[in-house]
Amino acid sequence: MSNLTATQHLEIIREKNRPTVNDYIPAIFNHFVEFHGDRHFGDDAAIMAGIATLNSTPVTVIAQVKGRNLDENKKSNFSMPHPEGYRKALRLAYQAEKFHRPVICFVDTPGAFCGVDAEKRGQGEAIAKNIAEFMTLKTPVISVVLGEGGSGGALALAVCDELAMLEHALYSVISPRGFASILWKDPSREKEAADLMKITADDLYSFGVCDKIIPEPVGGAHTDPAQTAENISEYLISAVERLSKLDIPTLLDNRYKKFRKIGVFSE
């Protein structure tokens, strides 16, 4: 149980040396081969995908790419995917299903991109389709939130059997700035929003949304990227082993129920 406020977590994940998938993939996996394109429109650098081995088991890796500097961020559009990014993810998820490979998704996005082309090419449809199709994908799916998990753009890679969050990661219906802007018409109240929204790993664990909190080194992942990668790796190996033991109908039934039970109402 961490004693930090959401604002303090936010400061840690915005640390400019915070590791990204570009650091984690080589540290966690072997033999990574990147595959490009959605086979319909193009290739979206905001989502990196491919196959690799995790502790000698072949897996499919799908990851949102946060840049470490301005050049990388320009290339990956600040980790805000377009529809073709989500469609690439789905194409590789189907492939994983065909070849019986577990799917590992890394979530790290402020949200799906908002723009004219994204709308024209069906941003809403792309996200909706991923959510529905991942729900019945006949292979284990594990998602790990590395930094920021924002909105439907994050959920499109987070319909899974187990959702893990790094200790300081946040996962929310909208970014705290967006929340403050819409509800109070004042984005400068971002910190107040963050603390109000209940978006920390502990909060999400208590809601049953997050299944596992992966510890970070004291001070945050950037203080020891290798140790953080090892912690993620250890979790992933155990999760793949655990989920691979289930027969597919049980796996899918559990996945459906994981989301089915979330909701707070009276009647």
Add this chain to the structure above:
Amino acid sequence: MLEDLFKMVKDRFNDEKEEQSQAKAPEIPKDLLFKCPRCQSVFYMDEFEKRKKTCPTCNYHARLSAKERLDITADKDSFKPFDENMTSLNPISFPDYEKKIKGMQEATGLNDAVVTGECTIRGYRAVIGIMDSNFMMASMGSVVGEKITRAFEYATEHKLPVILFTASGGARMQEGIISLMQMAKTSGAVKRHSDAGGLYITVLTDPTTGGVTASFASLGDIILAEPKVLVGFAGRRVIQDTIKQKLPDDFQTAEFLLESGFVDAIADRRSMRKTLSNILRLHNYKKIGANWQHG
């Protein structure tokens, strides 16, 4: 960054509104005339009502309450509601959320933003869901998510088609992450209904946006849209200020979606019953009675 722009645009928009309200000095009684938000033409309310709230000039299909929609869609006295008493709690202890809900309930006579149930349409049985934008812009929280999920589960169990009239501002922020999860919950239920061979018809109505567009609204086997309605993922003004260009007037309209390939057809409200019952007939659903009435 994006949010700053968003605020700027909002402020500007509000200024505009003020200017407008100052300009039109003689106040028009609200219930006498209707001004079309699309083509700005003004016409008598009774003419507008007679046309089922569509614009005589541009055919924009205005927003309806769930009750109005049900009245023009379902056969008379055929509707049996589901989960009428379900109401929101306050999962993230959002300040004054209970008060807001209570106020909305009193103002609209609804418990939350969607009405679900079973009905017949020209004699064909269907599960129906109607979102009502008068209730917190039909944002999706636990109640909307649960009622839609249950409607699909009921339809799967009873081998019934589902027809949803969607409208929404998106996920309900006051319920935090719980509202985001409703996108997964509803989409999962849609997928199960689909895998079991069930037919799902989406009718996109004004406005369908955000998390609802990015979940069940985009998952229909057949997706219809009413003329000139707004449908999109992101807000128009957010996009407009990001790209610093004026967007074409038809951006994110039903017609724009049709052209982009995301809608099967534009469907006129005045023949909606016919359109829907015809589609049901073509999927081999059987009529359960010839004595249906409407009106």
